[in-house]
Amino acid sequence: MTEYIGGPEGDAELALKTLQDTLACVPSLSRSPPALLPPELTQSTHARSKYKFMEQSSLQRRAGLEEKVPELERTIEMVDLLIRKKVRSALLLLGRLHSDRMP
Numbered sequence: 868m869t870e871y872i873g874g875p876e877g878d879a880e881l882a883l884k885t886l887q888d889t890l891a892c893v894p895s896l897s898r899s900p901p902a903l904l905p906p907e908l909t910q911s912t913h914a915r916s917k918y919k920f921m922e923q924s925s926l927q928r929r930a931g932l933e934e935k936v937p938e939l940e941r942t943i944e945m946v947d948l949l950i951r952k953k954v955r956s957a958l959l960l961l962g963r964l965h966s967d968r969m970p
Contacts, residue, residue, distance in 0.1 A: 883911050 886908060 883908065883915075887912060887915065 890912075
């Protein structure tokens with residue numbers, strides 16, 4: 868394995884990426900049993916796939932939330948409008964009550 872990675876000074880990440888790209892191009896090998904690959908690469912490949920899936924899920928979730936922002940902003944504007952109307956009505960009512968009590 869050392870000859871493929873380049874020893875202690877070798878770039879393991881580059882070697883792993885190259886292996887993953889190669890396996891992705893060959894459908895029959897991309898799902899090869901773990902016995903064909905060294906355990907370190909199997910674990911690294913599994914971890915990379917897991918984090919790639921998590922990243923995709925997060926991006927999809929973010930996109931879904933960003934779609935909801937305009938609707939939420941309109942809802943907030945409507946609630947603010949209703950609150951202002953209610954306050955205005957209450958002030959008018961208080962003004963009338965106060966004017967009715969004046970002699």
